[in-house]
Amino acid sequence: MEKIKLSLIIRVTLFLLTFSSVVCGQDVSSNAVRKTNNQIVKSLVSPEIQSDNKITFRLYAPNSDSVSLIGDWKSEGEARVHLVKDETGLWSATIGPLKPEVYGYTFNVDGVTVIDPSNPLIKRNVKKNTSLLIVSGDESDLYSVKDVPHGTLSKVWYESPSLKLTRRMYVYTPPGYEKNTKKKYPVLYLLHGSGGDEDAWTQQGKAPDILDNLIALGKAKSMIVVMTNGNAKQAAEYGFAPVTPKPEVVVPDAPRVYEAGPFEASLVKDVVPYIENHYRVLKDKNSRAIAGLSMGGAQTHAG
Amino acid sequence: MEKIKLSLIIRVTLFLLTFSSVVCGQDVSSNAVRKTNNQIVKSLVSPEIQSDNKITFRLYAPNSDSVSLIGDWKSEGEARVHLVKDETGLWSATIGPLKPEVYGYTFNVDGVTVIDPSNPLIKRNVKKNTSLLIVSGDESDLYSVKDVPHGTLSKVWYESPSLKLTRRMYVYTPPGYEKNTKKKYPVLYLLHGSGGDEDAWTQQGKAPDILDNLIALGKAKSMIVVMTNGNAKQAAEYGFAPVTPKPEVVVPDAPRVYEAGPFEASLVKDVVPYIENHYRVLKDKNSRAIAGLSMGGAQTHAG
Numbered sequence: 001m002e003k004i005k006l007s008l009i010i011r012v013t014l015f016l017l018t019f020s021s022v023v024c025g026q027d028v029s030s031n032a033v034r035k036t037n038n039q040i041v042k043s044l045v046s047p048e049i050q051s052d053n054k055i056t057f058r059l060y061a062p063n064s065d066s067v068s069l070i071g072d073w074k075s076e077g078e079a080r081v082h083l084v085k086d087e088t089g090l091w092s093a094t095i096g097p098l099k100p101e102v103y104g105y106t107f108n109v110d111g112v113t114v115i116d117p118s119n120p121l122i123k124r125n126v127k128k129n130t131s132l133l134i135v136s137g138d139e140s141d142l143y144s145v146k147d148v149p150h151g152t153l154s155k156v157w158y159e160s161p162s163l164k165l166t167r168r169m170y171v172y173t174p175p176g177y178e179k180n181t182k183k184k185y186p187v188l189y190l191l192h193g194s195g196g197d198e199d200a201w202t203q204q205g206k207a208p209d210i211l212d213n214l215i216a217l218g219k220a221k222s223m224i225v226v227m228t229n230g231n232a233k234q235a236a237e238y239g240f241a242p243v244t245p246k247p248e249v250v251v252p253d254a255p256r257v258y259e260a261g262p263f264e265a266s267l268v269k270d271v272v273p274y275i276e277n278h279y280r281v282l283k284d285k286n287s288r289a290i291a292g293l294s295m296g297g298a299q300t301h302a303g
Numbered sequence: 304m305e306k307i308k309l310s311l312i313i314r315v316t317l318f319l320l321t322f323s324s325v326v327c328g329q330d331v332s333s334n335a336v337r338k339t340n341n342q343i344v345k346s347l348v349s350p351e352i353q354s355d356n357k358i359t360f361r362l363y364a365p366n367s368d369s370v371s372l373i374g375d376w377k378s379e380g381e382a383r384v385h386l387v388k389d390e391t392g393l394w395s396a397t398i399g400p401l402k403p404e405v406y407g408y409t410f411n412v413d414g415v416t417v418i419d420p421s422n423p424l425i426k427r428n429v430k431k432n433t434s435l436l437i438v439s440g441d442e443s444d445l446y447s448v449k450d451v452p453h454g455t456l457s458k459v460w461y462e463s464p465s466l467k468l469t470r471r472m473y474v475y476t477p478p479g480y481e482k483n484t485k486k487k488y489p490v491l492y493l494l495h496g497s498g499g500d501e502d503a504w505t506q507q508g509k510a511p512d513i514l515d516n517l518i519a520l521g522k523a524k525s526m527i528v529v530m531t532n533g534n535a536k537q538a539a540e541y542g543f544a545p546v547t548p549k550p551e552v553v554v555p556d557a558p559r560v561y562e563a564g565p566f567e568a569s570l571v572k573d574v575v576p577y578i579e580n581h582y583r584v585l586k587d588k589n590s591r592a593i594a595g596l597s598m599g600g601a602q603t604h605a606g
Contacts (some may be wrong), residue, residue: 061413061415063368063414064414064415066366109413110364110366110367110412110413111364112362112363112364112417113344114412115417115418115432117415117417120429120430122432126423128423129418129425136546145544145546146545146546147469147545149460149469152457152460153457153458155456156455156481157452157453157455166453236448238423238424239424239435240448241448242447242448242449243439243447278481
């Protein structure tokens with residue numbers, strides 16, 4: 001009897017030990033898997049720009065069936081690129097070499113369009129975010145932040161009686177503006193394209209960086225650059241206009257070639273006087289310029 | 304023979320007609336499916352804030368097996384929420400009501416963490432982007448952009464001989480600063496927390512909006528607020544510092560409680576003199592304040 005009892009105890013103990021080791025083993029191993037996943041995501045580099053300007057994109061998606069990406073490098077080859085999954089669940093694709101330029105791209109994971117979770121830099125176009133990729137080199141040199149004197153970029157609110165709004169604009173004052181307190185500067189009014197806003201020339205167009213670099217190279221005069229919001233019904237960029245109880249749906253004005261509308265009137269009546277009253281500005285005709293992209297180009301004619 | 308031939312021709316024709324209608328039918332219907340998908344994505348609203356402050360999140364992901372979201376509303380309930388898929392492939396979940404506040408959240412699609420593709424607003428924390436949700440109401444009233452006079456926010460570059468860098472800081476000048484050209488203002492030096500940068504108090508902390516609102520309510524004096532980058536090795540926010548051939552990996556300085564380091568020295572030697580030389584500033588002790596969050600709080604003691 002005692003022998004049997006002992007044998008039973010031993011067998012039960014062994015069973016429990018085995019059982020607990022299986023349970024604990026599972027727990028430890030699933031924690032380990034989770035840890036490994038987190039480590040993979042944290043150490044993952046995407047996009048990786050290689051020395052020859054080939055670009056490797058990576059996404060850790062072990063449970064996904066299809067990952068592709070689409071970028072605005074049309075002239076450089078296929079916009080859509082299919083990533084390939086390795087045995088750990090890491091998807092990757094290498095493209096290029098791409099010519100030096102600023103690009104936007106998004107991933108498509110099983111049909112869902114998302115930005116690259118490993119890339120903190122964003123290129124926003126109206127209400128759509130894409131991931132930002134800057135390939136450095138001669139052609140993109142002017143819109144990189146370089147070790148040159150930098151101007152000041154200010155987000156300024158001004159009254160626009162013409163549009164019955166308090167509105168936001170960006171004002172770039174060149175390097176030295178704060179120091180040379182007697183000097184007056186020429187002004188460029190720089191208008192964005194359809195769908196853009198007062199942030200577009202800075203965020204997408206890299207205008208302040210280009211100006212810093214051109215001025216440093218002696219290729220542009222030191223100037224003030226005023227970047228307005230060309231959508232007559234908008235006070236400011238989406239998310240930065242005053243919150244009203246029932247926000248109006250804002251539709252950007254359609255381009256009106258050679259026909260002055262409320263925005264053009266406000267530029268002349270509200271913006272130019274504000275700038276000339278608040279900044280050290282040369283007020284003669286030869287020191288005042290206007291330029292615009294797309295819709296902004298049309299507005300320069302209309303204005 | 305002729306009858307047979309005719310029958311054959313008819314049958315071949317019928318076959319070809321059937322075949323082509325099948326092929327064309329497939330094409331038309333897959334185009335229709337694609338169009339419907341695009342329409343669903345374009346018309347999709349997420350997050351949708353209902354009148355009772357319940358929030359509905361939506362993601363169109365017909366090919367995904369699992370969609371959840373995680374948000375920083377810990378005190379308001381479970382951070383992780385599982386979305387449910389309908390027959391069209393649209394996932395959704397409704398949570399709350401949430402108390403008025405600024406929240407960040409991300410989706411998890413089959414294990415991949417992404418921001419909400421339908422939400423253009425982003426809340427960036429160091430190098431991680433999350434989607435931004437602002438629930439309006441009394442408690443969040445101060446950090447909404449309201450129809451009150453707005454100050455100017457400027458991104459200013461200054462020389463820091465102490466740190467051997469040209470660095471960027473944000474300077475908030477209060478409403479009326481440009482108009483009241485004789486008036487001098489008190490200054491608050493506002494320091495960010497560990498992992499932040501000169502953008503943190505504006506992007507995450509909504510400091511300029513809070514100041515606009517407090518000043519409008521008469522609850523804060525009109526003041527200049529200087530928001531520096533507290534990481535002694537950084538010239539500016541990631542992506543906005545000068546591009547060098549081999550960028551140094553930047554590690555934010557650890558908090559040094561009661562021990563002045565290079566950042567604190569640069570604040571006293573470089574930042575304060577720059578501000579006092581370039582802005583209309585009250586220079587007495589009672590008109591100069593310093594405050595900080597977390598690491599920034601430690602730096603105020605050390606400074």
